[in-house]
Amino acid sequence: SSINHWFGQQVKRNGPETSYWTKWGRKEKMEANFINIMSNNRTQNIGPNEWRFVHAHGMSYFPNASEAYLYQWREEVESQGCAFVVTTMLRDAIGHTISQTKGMIKPNLTVDEFMSHMEPENYNQRGIFERGAFVTQLDYLLYNMGPRNEYNVTKEEKVRRAVELLQRHFDVLLLSDYDRFADIIHKITGWTPLKIKPANVFGGDLNYSYAELQKIKHLTEANGDTMFIDAVKHLYYGHLEHLVS
Numbered sequence: 001s002s003i004n005h006w007f008g009q010q011v012k013r014n015g016p017e018t019s020y021w022t023k024w025g026r027k028e029k030m031e032a033n034f035i036n037i038m039s040n041n042r043t044q045n046i047g048p049n050e051w052r053f054v055h056a057h058g059m060s061y062f063p064n065a066s067e068a069y070l071y072q073w074r075e076e077v078e079s080q081g082c083a084f085v086v087t088t089m090l091r092d093a094i095g096h097t098i099s100q101t102k103g104m105i106k107p108n109l110t111v112d113e114f115m116s117h118m119e120p121e122n123y124n125q126r127g128i129f130e131r132g133a134f135v136t137q138l139d140y141l142l143y144n145m146g147p148r149n150e151y152n153v154t155k156e157e158k159v160r161r162a163v164e165l166l167q168r169h170f171d172v173l174l175l176s177d178y179d180r181f182a183d184i185i186h187k188i189t190g191w192t193p194l195k196i197k198p199a200n201v202f203g204g205d206l207n208y209s210y211a212e213l214q215k216i217k218h219l220t221e222a223n224g225d226t227m228f229i230d231a232v233k234h235l236y237y238g239h240l241e242h243l244v245s
Helices: 002-013 030-042 068-078 093-104 137-143 155-169 178-189 210-223 225-237
Strands: 018-022 051-055 087-090 172-175
Touching: 002 018, 002 051, 002 178, 030 051, 030 068, 068 155, 087 178, 093 137, 093 210, 093 225, 137 155, 137 225, 155 225, 172 178, 172 225, 210 225
Parallel strands: 018 051, 087 172
Antiparallel strands: none
16 A cells, blocks of 8 residues: 555646556456456557556456466566566565454454455355455465465465566565665666655554464465465575575
């Protein structure tokens, strides 16, 4: 949300040759619409000094199943002499899950109810609202809000596939480093520097028992998210490099 708001500000600051577009929601056919507009509009006829920002969000695009379009869009954009820059920001796995639990307050759910979709017996539910109250970072990268792990692969395979997608297609990937992200984008685009300000900040209290925190930790690890972020730290930040050198 912070980065999205920041891009919106930059679009306003940088004139008519900088634009923003997104298409997302909760309908199953949303991805088809997103792909159609990306393929037939957003990647076509780009001006020499133009920057088009596209925000892929809920149900917009499912990278695991639709990876071929990332190749297609990059080829189309670069064939026009333009840069195709794919970015994302990740964060600590367990911290991300804990932050998502703010969503259980309004419907008055318990931690058990909020996390129930992460239990092994509930893992492959297909319905949009039956899949759970939130999506972890690993599942979001692979499946967005679509069906989770339909082929019942191991968490190791999920992590392998997620890292493969990142290394093949993502040009800018950072862990909770907003200042560095802004600096990189400023250098790529030539935009006037603008600091990214916090957005979508929860101002209430989240209180848990030790058992509840252990459950959050266990299910996040069992889903592969902790392993995923550890892999990102290793590949992109040299974390634990001394153990394999």
